[in-house]
Structures are given as structure tokens and as C-alpha cells.
Amino acid sequence: MHTFKYTAASFFKYLTLLLGALVALIPIVVVLFASLKTNAEYASTGPLTLPENWLNFSNYTKAFVDGKMLLGFKNTIIIVVISIAGATLTGSMMAYILSRFKFRGSKLMMGAFLLATLIPGVTTQVATFQIINSLELFNTRWAPILMYLGTDIIAVYIFMQFLDSISESLDESAMLDGASYWTIYWRIILPLLSPAIVTVIIVKGVNIYNDFYTPFLYMPKSDLQVVSTALFKFKGPYGSQWEVICAAIMIAIIPTLVAFVSLQKYIYNGFAQGSVK
Amino acid sequence: MPKLSNLSYKNQRILIIFLFSLVPLLLLLTFSYLPVFKMFQYSFTSWDGLSKKMEYVGLENYKTIFTKPEYFSVFKVSLYYFFATFVQMGLALYFATILSFNVRMKNWFKGILFFPTLLNGVAIGFIFLFFFKPEGTLNTLLDLLGLGAWQQKWLLNPHLINISLAFASVWRYMGMNFIIFLGAISSIGSDIYEASEIDGANRWHQFRHIIIPSIKRILQLNLILAVSGAIGVFEIPYVMTGGSNGSSTFVIQTVDVAFKYSKLGLASAMAVLLLGIVILVTILQRVLIKEEK
Numbered sequence: 001m002h003t004f005k006y007t008a009a010s011f012f013k014y015l016t017l018l019l020g021a022l023v024a025l026i027p028i029v030v031v032l033f034a035s036l037k038t039n040a041e042y043a044s045t046g047p048l049t050l051p052e053n054w055l056n057f058s059n060y061t062k063a064f065v066d067g068k069m070l071l072g073f074k075n076t077i078i079i080v081v082i083s084i085a086g087a088t089l090t091g092s093m094m095a096y097i098l099s100r101f102k103f104r105g106s107k108l109m110m111g112a113f114l115l116a117t118l119i120p121g122v123t124t125q126v127a128t129f130q131i132i133n134s135l136e137l138f139n140t141r142w143a144p145i146l147m148y149l150g151t152d153i154i155a156v157y158i159f160m161q162f163l164d165s166i167s168e169s170l171d172e173s174a175m176l177d178g179a180s181y182w183t184i185y186w187r188i189i190l191p192l193l194s195p196a197i198v199t200v201i202i203v204k205g206v207n208i209y210n211d212f213y214t215p216f217l218y219m220p221k222s223d224l225q226v227v228s229t230a231l232f233k234f235k236g237p238y239g240s241q242w243e244v245i246c247a248a249i250m251i252a253i254i255p256t257l258v259a260f261v262s263l264q265k266y267i268y269n270g271f272a273q274g275s276v277k
Numbered sequence: 278m279p280k281l282s283n284l285s286y287k288n289q290r291i292l293i294i295f296l297f298s299l300v301p302l303l304l305l306l307t308f309s310y311l312p313v314f315k316m317f318q319y320s321f322t323s324w325d326g327l328s329k330k331m332e333y334v335g336l337e338n339y340k341t342i343f344t345k346p347e348y349f350s351v352f353k354v355s356l357y358y359f360f361a362t363f364v365q366m367g368l369a370l371y372f373a374t375i376l377s378f379n380v381r382m383k384n385w386f387k388g389i390l391f392f393p394t395l396l397n398g399v400a401i402g403f404i405f406l407f408f409f410k411p412e413g414t415l416n417t418l419l420d421l422l423g424l425g426a427w428q429q430k431w432l433l434n435p436h437l438i439n440i441s442l443a444f445a446s447v448w449r450y451m452g453m454n455f456i457i458f459l460g461a462i463s464s465i466g467s468d469i470y471e472a473s474e475i476d477g478a479n480r481w482h483q484f485r486h487i488i489i490p491s492i493k494r495i496l497q498l499n500l501i502l503a504v505s506g507a508i509g510v511f512e513i514p515y516v517m518t519g520g521s522n523g524s525s526t527f528v529i530q531t532v533d534v535a536f537k538y539s540k541l542g543l544a545s546a547m548a549v550l551l552l553g554i555v556i557l558v559t560i561l562q563r564v565l566i567k568e569e570k
Contacts, residue, residue: 009480013375020372021389027404027448028393030414034407047407047414048421090304103294109302116309120560122509122528124312126535126544127319130326130380131311144531150304175286181293210397212512217536231399232516245403252400260395264388267395271453272460 017173028253035059035246042243046144059247063234067248071223072230073255079215079226080143080208083148084201091155091200092193096185098156099163100171113153125217132218143218155200162196163189202263202270227252279405313552319545326541338546351527354439355507358526361443362503366496368447369454374484379461394452396538405445406432434482436453442514442524449513454499461492494566501562505555526553 033155034042036051036059063069094113098106126149129138137143166189190197212228219226225233231252234245260267284292320338322331342348372390376383393401408414408433416428431441465487473483489496511528514520520529527547535544 013380016371017375017380017386020368021386023448024389024393024452026418026500027408027414031404031407037552042547046412046417048417092302094301097294099296101290101294103290109298112302112305112310112510118310118556119313119552120505120509120555122531123548123555124309124316124509126531126541126548127312127315128308129535130315130319130541131307146304150308156301181286181289185293185297206395210395212398212516213532215533228397228399231403234403235516242407246407249400250466252397256395256397257392260388260392263506266393268387268460271456 006108031246033250034243035250037243039137039241057244060251063244063248063251066244067234067251068222068225069227069230069248069251072225072227075141075224076209076226076239079144079148080205082141083145083208084204086145086149087155087204088197088200092113092190092197093185094156095159095163095227096189099160100168103183105142113156117153125213129217137218139219139221141219141224144208144211144214147214148211150203154182154203158196158199158203159193162193198266202267205259206256236249295362316545316548318551319542320549323540323548324542325539326535327539331542334542338423338543339550341543342547342550348530351525352508354524354526355510357439357443358446358510359483359503361447362500362506365447365451366454366499366503369451369458370496373458373462373486376459377488378480391452393448394450394456396449398449398512399516401445401449402513404495405441405448406443406515406517409441429439432518438518438522438524443531446510457495457499458492462488465491465551479555480529497565498562501558501565504558508551510547510553 029048033049034047036054036056037045038052038056038058041052094109097103098110127249132138132143132147137146170188170192171184174188179187206212209227212232215224215226216232219229231248234248236246238245319331321335323334323337324331372386376387376390380386406413409432410416411433415431416448419425419427429437432438442491469487470483473487478486508527510526511532514524514526515529515532518524520526520533525533528551531544531551532548534540534547
């Protein structure tokens with residue numbers, strides 16, 4: 001009886017896991033199927049039918065060329081690289097002075113960053129838009145870059161948490177050798193922060209790559225489209241060509257999949273650290 | 278680069294504090310605090326966002342939001358997402374718990390359940406448009422399972438549209454809750470489980486008396502964040518339906534009022550209201566967590 005109960009529980013456990021996995025995968029897998037079908041094939045088969053030719057990439061070429069996805073990737077990469085480099089630098093600098101120096105106003109600064117996390121970005125878009133506009137940054141890549149830099153407080157927290165584990169005697173011994181604070185930061189602290197930097201890069205990278213409303217609102221110019229906005233543009237004109245839209249979806253997803261598979265370990269850590277405030 | 282090391286450490290300190298905090302503080306003020314200030318200011322005007330002069334209208338905008346049902350009704354839509362969050366957290370907690378113990382192909386399941394969270398929001402919107410289409414994945418699946426009678430027009434039926442969209446939202450964010458819970462559960466020492474097993478505790482007892490109490494704070498935090506999350510829903514309904522057919526959320530409406538209808542003053546008042554709710558919820562959370570200690 002006991003073994004029966006145990007088997008039943010185990011069966012239920014695997015059944016739910018399998019169901020969960022199917023629910024997570026089916027919506028994506030059917031998009032993959034559709035993306036590999038020809039137009040006629042798409043029209044005559046159901047979404048769950050496998051494609052006849054697994055190597056039919058004509059929809060991908062079409063989506064990639066017509067949707068100017070290359071441009072989207074170029075703009076996304078530029079924005080991601082500059083924002084992340086900037087956020088890593090400013091975040092680690094801020095964390096460095098806040099964790100290593102006790103000075104008047106440090107509590108106030110910390111509080112200001114803390115309080116800012118309470119303001120959800122979406123609520124202030126209307127006013128932020130006017131600021132971007134008056135800085136003449138509307139329809140430039142600098143609008144999203146500055147916003148991704150400016151709102152980043154999680155990075156400061158992650159760096160500060162990490163700095164606590166780096167012994168201050170390391171700083172002190174460098175000072176005995178006559179190193180300046182800048183040298184200490186640049187040569188000692190920053191290299192030691194590299195695990196935290198990986199975390200910040202991953203968390204920010206995922207957020208920026210997936211963000212839709214910032215580029216959508218601030219860079220409507222078609223030359224400046226990013227992956228998200230390029231994909232969004234498929235909505236109207238390709239309404240009847242779902243096989244092309246599906247290929248575009250896959251084009252946007254594949255980089256995430258590759259990054260996930262190759263960085264899995266860091267990604268789990270990154271999210272666990274990045275989300276527990 | 279001027280030689281920093283020529284300065285005394287005291288002067289270096291002042292210089293480095295100033296230089297290192299300059300850019301972050303400037304960005305913080307420009308993109309976090311100034312917008313809030315401006316938002317309050319705009320909310321008392323009838324500004325259209327373009328004209329040179331702003332006309333002060335007092336509390337008129339706030340009155341409009343509370344008295345016109347078309348502005349206020351969007352909060353009803355939030356309820357769908359609010360309830361969906363409970364489903365989402367329940368599922369996340371369930372999967373995090375069973376995957377904390379011995380399971381075959383553990384890492385595969387972890388990866389598959391978490392992966393959707395990493396996807397592009399627009400891609401997810403499209404994936405679910407495809408999923409809910411009349412001849413789309415869900416209806417085909419139902420047919421295959423012999424449940425053809427259950428087929429629905431998921432996004433065209435006003436009674437179902439928000440449930441469908443909330444499902445997409447659960448699909449998207451469940452993995453995030455899951456990974457946070459998994460992290461929290463894994464920080465519980467294995468000796469506690471061992472000790473409880475000696476005392477004859479089964480899995481349910483362990484869940485009820487060890488896991489739940491140790492992750493209570495994260496659970497609470499997530500539950501309360503669900504309120505602001507439910508009001509802040511934007512991407513999925515915007516990409517999928519554009520807010521049509523009764524699926525418009527508070528944020529979609531704010532964006533439309535501001536940028537489509539050029540009523541910046543009114544949109545700002547809506548944003549102030551949204552911010553107010555979020556702050557209220559945050560204070561509530563602080564108070565509740567403090568009581569816990």
C-alpha cells in the first residue's frame with residue numbers, strides 16, 4: 001500500500017512536470033513549425049502538423065530582408081553595448097564610493113536611489129517624454145541609452161553586495177604602495193567585481209533586448225528600429241502571412257535561446273541575485 | 278589624465294566621491310525625479326503637449342478620471358491580471374518545491390519552465406496571437422484531444438479575451454517567480470529536512486512547516502507586488518489586441534490619452550494615480566513585513 005501511494009505521488013509529480021513543460025513549449029514549437037512551412041502548406045495544414053521540409057528557410061529570408069531585421073539587430077547591439085558598459089561603470093563607481101567611504105550625504109544618496117526604485121517607469125513616461133524631447137534626444141539612440149543608464153539601481157545593489165565581500169585590507173595594502181583611489185578602483189576592485197559584472201550584464205542585457213515601449217515611444221524613426229520594434233511592425237502588413245511572422249518571431253527568439261543555453265548557469269544566478277532586492 | 282596620486286588621500290577622496298557620483302546622480306535626477314515633479318505639474322493643466330502655454334485647471338483631470346466610466350472601467354481589467362498572479366505564484370511555488378527535491382531530468386525541467394521569462398515581449402504577444410487564433414494552436418489542440426466542443430474565439434469573445442491575455446501573462450512571468458522561489462528554497466539547509474524526516478514528516482509537512490515559513494517574506498513581497506503589477510500591465514495586451522474589445526489596461530489607456538489624443542494633462546493625472554497606488558502598496562508591504570519581524 002505504501003509503495004502504491006509512493007508510486008502514485010511520483011506519477012503525479014512527473015505528470016504535472018510534463019504538462020508544465022508542454023505548456024511552456026507548445027506555443028513556441030508550433031511557431032517553429034509554421035515558420036518552416038510554405039504558404040500553401042501553411043494554408044492547408046493545422047498548426048500541430050509538422051512541416052514537410054525542415055530546411056525550408058525561405059520565410060526566414062523573407063522576414064529577415066523585408067523586416068530589415070539586420071538593422072534591428074545592429075541598433076539593438078549598439079544600444080545594448082553602450083548601455084551595459086555605461087551601467088557597469090556608473091553602477092560600480094557609485095557602489096565603490098558608497099561602500100568604501102563614509103561621507104556626509106552618502107545616506108541621502110542611497111535613499112535617493114532607493115526611493116527611485118519605487119517609481120515604476122511606465123507611470124512617468126508621459127513626463128519623461130517631454131524631457132527627452134526638450135533635450136532634443138527624441139528619435140536618437142541616446143534616448144533609450146540614457147534611460148537604461150539612468151534608471152539602473154539594481155546594478156548598484158548587486159555591486160554593493162559584492163563589494164562587502166571584498167576585504168578592505170586589500171585597498172589598504174594598495175594604499176601603502178601609494179596607489180590612488182582611482183587605481184584601486186580600476187586595477188583592484190573592478191577586476192574582482194567580474195562575477196557581479198556578469199550578473200549585471202545578463203540581467204540588463206535581457207531587459208534591454210526585450211524592452212518594447214522605450215524604443216517604441218522614443219525612437220519611432222524606421223532607421224532606428226530595434227529587434228522589438230522591427231518585430232512589432234510585422235503586425236499590420238503581414239496579417240495574412242503568418243508563416244513569415246512566425247519566422248520573424250523565431251529570428252527574435254534564437255539569440256535568446258543561444259544565450260540561454262550557453263550561459264545557463266550564470267543566468268540562474270543572475271536572476272536570483274538581480275531580483276531579490 | 279592628471280596624476281591623482283600626487284594629491285593627498287583626503288583630497289583624492291573628495292575628488293573621487295564627486296566624480297564618481299556626478300553622472301549617476303545627474304541621470305537619477307533627470308530621469309527619475311524630474312519626471313515625477315513634471316508629472317504632478319502637468320496633471321493640474323489641460324496641456325496638449327505642444328502648445329506654448331499651459332492652462333491651469335485644478336483638479337479637473339482627476340475629476341474626469343473618477344467620474345467618466347470609460348476611464349475608470351480599466352481597473353476592472355486589472356482584476357483579471359491580479360487573480361492570474363495568484364495562479365502564477367501557486368504554479369511557481371509548486372514547481373519550485375518539487376524541483377528542489379530529487380527529480381529525474383531536473384535541469385531540463387528547470388530550463389524549460391524558466392525559458393519563457395527570457396523571451397522578447399513582442400515575440401510573446403505574437404506567439405499567443407497565433408496560439409489563440411480561431412484556427413490556431415489551442416483550438417486545434419482541443420480538437421485533437423476530442424474536446425472540439427470547447428473551442429472558442431478566444432480573443433474575439435469579450436468575456437474570454439482578458440482571461441486569454443492573463444493566461445499569456447502567466448505563461449510569461451511564471452518562470453520568473455519560479456526561479457526566485459527555487460533560489461529561496463535552495464537556501465534552506467538540507468539538515469532541516471533530514472531532521473524532519475527522522476521525526477516522521479512527509480513531503481507535505483515539510484512544505485507546510487519548513488518551506489512556506491522560510492520563504493514567507495518573498496511570498497508576501499510577490500503577493501503585494503501583484504497589485505502594482507496588475508495595474509501596470511502593458512505589453513501583452515498592447516501587442517496582441519491594441520487594447521480593443523474591452524482589453525485595454527490602465528497603462529495602455531494612459532499612453533493612448535497622452536500620445537494618440539494629445540491630452541497630456543489628463544494622462545499625467547492618470548499616471549499620478551497609478552504612482553499613488555504603487556506607493557500605497559509599497560508602504561503596505563513595508564508595514565506588513567515589519568510586523569512580521
